[in-house]
Amino acid sequence: xxxxxxxxxxxxxxxxxxxxxxxxxxxxxxxxxxxxxxxxxxxxxxxxxxxxxxxxxxxxxxxxxxxxxxxxxxxxxxxxxxxxxxxxxxxxxxxxxxxxxxxxxxxxxxxxxxxxxxxxxxxxxxxxxxxxxxxxxxxxxxxxxxxxxxxxxxxxxxxxxxxxxxxxxxxxxxxxxxxxxxxxxxxxxxxxxxxxxxxxxxxxxxxxxxxxxxxxxxxxxxxxxxxxxxxxxxxxxxxxxxxxxxxxxxxxxxxxxxxxxxxxxxxxxxxxxxxxxxxxxxxxxxxxxxxxxxxxxxxxxxxxxxxxxxxxxxxxxxxxxxxxxxxxxxxxxxxxxxxxxxxxxxxxxxxxxxxxxxxxxxxxxxxxxxxxxxxxxxxxxxxxxxxxxxxxxxxxxxxxxxxxxxxxxxxxxxxxxxxxxxxxxxxxxxxxxxxxxxxxxxxxxxxxxxxxxx
Amino acid sequence: xxxxxxxxxxxxxxxxxxxxxxxxxxxxxxxxxxxxxxxxxxxxxxxxxxxxxxxxxxxxxxxxxxxxxxxxxxxxxxxxxxxxxxxxxxxxxxxxxxxxxxxxxxxxxxxxxxxxxxxxxxxxxxxxxxxxxxxxxxxxxxxxxxxxxxxxxxxxxxxxxxxxxxxxxxxxxxxxxxxxxxxxxxxxxxxxxxxxxxxxxxxxxxxxxxxxxxxxxxxxxxxxxxxxxxxxxxxxxxxxxxxxxxxxxxxxxxxxxxxxxxxxxxxxxxxxxxxxxxxxxxxxxxxxxxxxxxxxxxxxxxxxxxxxxxxxxxxxxxxxxxxxxxxxxxxxxxxxxxxxxxxxxxxxxxxxxxxxxxxxxxxxxxxxxxxxxxxxxxxxxxxxxxxxxxxxxxxxxxxxxxxxxxxxxxxxxxxxxxxxxxxxxxxxxxxxxxxxxxxxxxxxxx
Numbered sequence: 055x056x057x058x059x060x061x062x063x064x065x066x067x068x069x070x071x072x073x074x075x076x077x078x079x080x081x082x083x084x085x086x087x088x089x090x091x092x093x094x095x096x097x098x099x100x101x102x103x104x105x106x107x108x109x110x111x112x113x114x115x116x117x118x119x120x121x122x123x124x125x126x127x128x129x130x131x132x133x134x135x136x137x138x139x140x141x142x143x144x145x146x147x148x149x150x151x152x153x154x155x156x157x158x159x160x161x162x163x164x165x166x167x168x169x170x171x172x173x174x175x176x177x178x179x180x181x182x183x184x185x186x187x188x189x190x191x192x193x194x195x196x197x198x199x200x201x202x203x204x205x206x207x208x209x210x211x212x213x214x215x216x217x218x219x220x221x222x223x224x225x226x227x228x229x230x231x232x233x234x235x236x237x238x239x240x241x242x243x244x245x246x247x248x249x250x251x252x253x254x255x256x257x258x259x260x261x262x263x264x265x266x267x268x269x270x271x272x273x274x275x276x277x278x279x280x281x282x283x284x285x286x287x288x289x290x291x292x293x294x295x296x297x298x299x300x301x302x303x304x305x306x307x308x309x310x311x312x313x314x315x316x317x318x319x320x321x322x323x324x325x326x327x328x329x330x331x332x333x334x335x336x337x338x339x340x341x342x343x344x345x346x347x348x349x350x351x352x353x354x355x356x357x358x359x360x361x362x363x364x365x366x367x368x369x370x371x372x373x374x375x376x377x378x379x380x381x382x383x384x385x386x387x388x389x390x391x392x393x394x395x396x397x398x399x400x401x402x403x404x405x406x407x408x409x410x411x412x413x414x415x416x417x418x419x420x421x422x423x424x425x426x427x428x429x430x431x432x433x434x435x436x437x438x439x440x441x442x443x444x445x446x447x448x449x450x451x452x453x454x455x456x457x458x459x460x461x462x463x464x465x466x467x468x469x470x471x472x473x474x475x476x477x478x479x480x481x482x483x484x485x486x487x488x489x490x491x492x493x494x495x496x497x498x499x500x501x502x503x504x505x506x507x508x
Numbered sequence: 509x510x511x512x513x514x515x516x517x518x519x520x521x522x523x524x525x526x527x528x529x530x531x532x533x534x535x536x537x538x539x540x541x542x543x544x545x546x547x548x549x550x551x552x553x554x555x556x557x558x559x560x561x562x563x564x565x566x567x568x569x570x571x572x573x574x575x576x577x578x579x580x581x582x583x584x585x586x587x588x589x590x591x592x593x594x595x596x597x598x599x600x601x602x603x604x605x606x607x608x609x610x611x612x613x614x615x616x617x618x619x620x621x622x623x624x625x626x627x628x629x630x631x632x633x634x635x636x637x638x639x640x641x642x643x644x645x646x647x648x649x650x651x652x653x654x655x656x657x658x659x660x661x662x663x664x665x666x667x668x669x670x671x672x673x674x675x676x677x678x679x680x681x682x683x684x685x686x687x688x689x690x691x692x693x694x695x696x697x698x699x700x701x702x703x704x705x706x707x708x709x710x711x712x713x714x715x716x717x718x719x720x721x722x723x724x725x726x727x728x729x730x731x732x733x734x735x736x737x738x739x740x741x742x743x744x745x746x747x748x749x750x751x752x753x754x755x756x757x758x759x760x761x762x763x764x765x766x767x768x769x770x771x772x773x774x775x776x777x778x779x780x781x782x783x784x785x786x787x788x789x790x791x792x793x794x795x796x797x798x799x800x801x802x803x804x805x806x807x808x809x810x811x812x813x814x815x816x817x818x819x820x821x822x823x824x825x826x827x828x829x830x831x832x833x834x835x836x837x838x839x840x841x842x843x844x845x846x847x848x849x850x851x852x853x854x855x856x857x858x859x860x861x862x863x864x865x866x867x868x869x870x871x872x873x874x875x876x877x878x879x880x881x882x883x884x885x886x887x888x889x890x891x892x893x894x895x896x897x898x899x900x901x902x903x904x905x906x907x908x909x910x911x912x913x914x915x916x917x918x919x920x921x922x923x924x925x926x927x928x929x930x931x932x933x934x935x936x937x938x939x940x941x942x943x944x945x946x947x948x949x950x951x952x953x954x
Contacts, residue, residue, distance in 0.1 A: 156617050156625075158844075169617070169844025197843065200622040285609025286754050315754060345756070 058182050061191065062150050062173035063200050064126045070100060070116070072134045079114070081129060083151040084175075084185075091226045092176065092186040093148070094118075098129070099141050115141035123181035130181065150187070153230060159190060160280050162268055163227040167283050171196030174222050190228055193221030229269045231284060232291050266295045274300060278307030290319035293328065302331030305340065314343030317352065326355045334360065335380035335490070338367035367484075375461050376454035378494055379475045379484030385413045386439055388422050393435035411472050411485075413449075414439045419481040421474055424449045451476050454483060458494050465491040563772045564692065564779075565827035566646025567639060567892070568734045569820055570885035572776050573800040575727050576783030577793055579719075581712035583731060587777055588713060590735045593929040595769035596922050597736055597900065598744050600907045602765045605748030606758040607916035612745045612899075613842035615906050625842050628902055635738040635895040636835040640870030642888035643831060646824030648874050649797040649881040653817035659875060666871035669829045670864065674849045689826070691819040694804050695778040702806035704785040722943040729936050730886055733893020735776060736929065739831060741899050742838045755916065779803070796882050832866035894937045900930040 062084065069077040082099035098121070100114040116131075116138060123130035148154065154170050161168045172191035178184045191199075195218045198207040207218040269277060269292070277296075281289045281304065293301045293316055305313055305328055317325045317340060329337050329352060341349045341364065349368075353361040363381050370376030384404050386395055395412070412430065414422045423443030425433075433442055451474045452461050465473055465488060473491075475484040564572075575583045601612065608615060613632075617625045644662050651661030718724075744765065753761050783803040787794065794800050801816030808815045833849070836859050840847035845858035853860045873879070904926045908918040918926070 156621055158614075171622070171844065192844065197622060201626060285749075286752070287609060289609075311752060315752065318756060319754070 058124075058177040059188070060124070060126060060175045060177060060185075061196070061199060062155065062175065063196075065124075065129070065175070066151055067101075068126070068128050070098075070129045070131060072131050072136075074134065077128075078131070078136060083149045085115070085118075086148045086150060086187050088146050088148055091224070092188060093225065095175070095185040095187070096147070099149075100138070115139045118183075118185070121183050121185075124177050124183055124185055148187075148230065154190065158231055158284070160229040160231065160269060161192070161223050161227065162229055162272065163223065165272075165276055165280065167280065168192040168223065172199055187225050189222040189224045191220060191222050194218050195220045227268075229266055231288050266292060270296055270300050274303035275307045277304045282308060282312060286315055286319060290316050294320055294324045298327040298331045301328045306332060306336050310339060310343045313340040317341070317344050318348055322351060322355055325352055329356055329364075330360060333380055333382050334363045335367055335378075335382070335484075337364045339372070342368055342372065370454065373458045374454065375452045375456040375458075375475050375486060376484070378458060378461060378490050379454075379486045380490070381484050383413060383472075383474075383482075383485040384409050384411075385415045385419075385482055388414050388416055388438070388440040388443075390439050391435065392430055392433040392437050392439070392442070395430060395439065411474075413474055413482055413485070414443050415482050418479075421449060421451060421476050421480060421482040424474065449474065452486070453478070461486060462491050462495045466495075563735060563737065563740060564689075564775050564823060565639070565643060565734075566649075566820060566824040567642040567730075567885050567889040568776065569779065569823055570642075570646075570794075570797075570800065570882055571727070571730045571734045571889045572779035573783045573787075573803065574794050574882075574886055575731055576780035576803070577787040577799070578727060579724065580784045580788040581709050581781065582717050583728070584709065584713040584777065584780060585716045586728065586731065587735075587773055587780065590732055591769060591773040592925060593732075594736050594772060595766050596925045597741060597903070597929065598765045598769055599762060600903060600918060600922065600926060601741050601745040602748045602753075602761050603758065603916055603918075604903070604907045604913065605745035606753050606755055606761065607913050609749055609754070611749055611838070611841045612742050612903060612906070613838045615912065616902050617842050617844075619906060619909070619912065620902070624902075628898060629839055629842050631895040631898045632738050632742065632838060633835065635892045635899075636831055636838075637866060637869055638888035638891040639737065639739065640828065640831045640835075640866055641873045642885040643824045643828035644870045644874035645879070645881040645884045645888075646820050647828065649885075650817045650821035650824065652881075653797055653801065653813055653820075662871050662874050665825060665828065666867050669825070669832065670867050673829050673833055674863075688818075688822040691815065691822065692775045692778075694807055694815055694819065695775065695782045698804050698807035699778050699782040699785060702782070702785050704781050709781055720943065722940060725936060725940045725943055726890055727886075729893035729933070729940060730889035731776075731893075732929075732933060732936070733891070733896055734889040735772065736896060736900075737892050738896050738899040739834050739838075741896075741903050743830070743834050746834070746837065782806075794882060796880075800882070828867075828870070832863050832870070835866045836860075836862040890940075893933060894940075897930050897933040897937065900926065900933070904930060 066081050066083065068081050070079050070081060072078050079100040082101040084095050085097040085099070086093045087096045095118050097118045098116050100116050116136070120131050120133060120137060121129055122132035143149070150173050154173050156170060158167050158169055160166075168190075169192065170190045171193065173187065174189040174191055176186050176188040178186075195204075195207050198204060198218060210216045210218055269280075272280075277300070281292050284292065289312075293304060296304065305316060308316070317329070320328070329340075332340065337360075341352065344352070353365060356364070367376075367379070367381060372378075382405065384399070386398075390398070399409070399412075410427050411424050412427070413424050416422050422440070423446055425439065425442055429442060450464065450468050450470065452464060454475055454477055461473070464470075465486070470488065472485050472487045474482055475486060477483050604612065604615065610618075613625070613629070616628050620628075644665060647665040648658035648662050651658060748761060783794075783800070786792075786803045786806060787799065792799055792802065797816065797820065798813070801813045804812035804815050837847055839845075839862055840856070840859050843858075846856040847859040848856060851859065874881075874884075904918070904923065906912055907926075908923050910917045
């Protein structure tokens, strides 16, 4: 049998018939098990009278294996003996009507949020009973169909130049934002499912969160652009579902106020997990916008050493070198030889943002000089760093209290990829990379427009 | 002797941070936090005050003027009730925005599906278009007071709104409007200078009265409909969402919203008092802006005419620059169409079409030759009042739904007041229909 295309709006509310053609109820909602390009429908909820589109507390679940035929007029059952169960949502399952219909989802291909007007299903197999989720309809045709005006749309298309096109996005490039909330009566069965997370936010179907694997494949900057358009609770939920590393990269691309909002909204463990993955300067910038109590709470839960670094960075005003710098950089002991340095770098694979410039410091931490990776590679293997920097002049560096504008000017003047920051005693305390300087150089309006953050 | 192969990075992390060298740190520190606080307050003090000001638009001024001129102080008692209703409904909208981060239209769609959304949007569109007509009628009336014919003032205003809002930074325009709103101070001053009988004013403010005739009920509904508006319900929520105000910032917003409701009605109160004590006592009924302006004569003498015109023009333009935009945003949000003034026609055709349509419709209707401007302004507020009930029912149900709002769901008291407002409106609308039809059916009412 050829594949037939249905829309959810054509199936919900239709009668479910037993083998004798006797109606046993109406189709309430379809349950889909997520995974793959065409997730299969695994069950339906039955409306046994009464109305209401949402899955009520008394929703009855019927396993899809009992369905033997699907047409746009009715669903047929294979047996007169019904195996009815009380509906309960399981992880990895999506309710098409409750979770998708009329909700916002992410169009991964178009990189934007869209509202679901209808859900497209493909039926195959004997009786068309192998029903699968094919895509979502975001076009005006879907709207008209929902309003019962599909015939009008077809007539318009055939008789007039007015075409109402279907716009279906294949399920492959759709990411649902979050599961809808279950009614309180039902949520009681799931610990933490609706009970708000202690912060008074509307309860999300906690524990049954979607994983958003498809979203994680996008570039963090794209993910950030998408989640920035979401409502705050959904934004937090999505970031929580991502791997901490991806979440941190995404968070790093958001506006500072939004970063702060996310850090406030997330459960503490999740927020700390993301903070730990952020470079210290970004963590400090994000925390600067968070309320003092919350910042303390998060820093308290963070690794003590990381927390101290972040606190130190937070102590600087944002418009001086200290507020622009990162403490993630490579400082090397002047006694090391070139070969030892290369070996060390290879072994520890430093996580620093910028490792093209390597800073040479003495025992007291005083900045002695800078060598580039290039210098290091072309140097004789046994040459000590102190020798390599011996014949150079003083390193270009900035004091922690140097105003932002002067730093920007200096970075531009010397064409630097990064400039070291020193304290009053000449000790190296941080590095300002060119991208941070550039971001600071853009006027605020422009920065907002480009989505650049400090 | 130090091991040469110590992890060079480990040292960086261990190094204690230098003390922050900030000789002026504490002073500037205080200054900047103080300044930040004021700025934060100003940034959040907004939705309520702005809606409040936009509430006293062309429709508002005309309705309150007619209420005062026609029925004296006898409608003041319901203004007190309306103030509570306005505070409750505005608070509800702001709270819904803060808790969900979504607009009312989006929530209606997500909660009730396409059909109910269409119903709500048709009502909203009708109410908003009626109000937009009123704003352009206000511009026309104000123009005519300066001797400018409406076929010049109205197209100019339409062009101004269309170009200005799309091309200019809206914030600065908004500030000009807000500053100009200071003309409202003329009403309380005028009321004081004419020597309103304050004892009687107070007595009537606390004594409920009611008249069983269609004219009275029309003015009654219009007064509710101009104070609490469908678009105001969408607007306050959208404003909160756009500003990124969440549950944490909400307490400050709540204060602003409640304050805004109070300010709105203080202005309304004095418009009624001023018109009642100048026009009503002298038996002058308002048929146009010229009579309405007489309410300011005790203060401004012969200049009252122009003072009123400036106030009316400002109020009309402020609301005219918000309404078409709000309409386009609301509908796009409900139906999932791209929206935003920064999007091009190609990117957001529905948004720009709706925006241009709202302005064009408002301006064209106001241009109909011989259109009685003042009655149109009043009637538009009746349309608002009748359709408000629909929007309110959605807003109330959503705001009290724990599945949407979590712990921010409406409390019992606020909910009861909001329902009372909606039910009251529905009752009044039925009464209006009844009283209008009764004479036709030959029924005589007491």
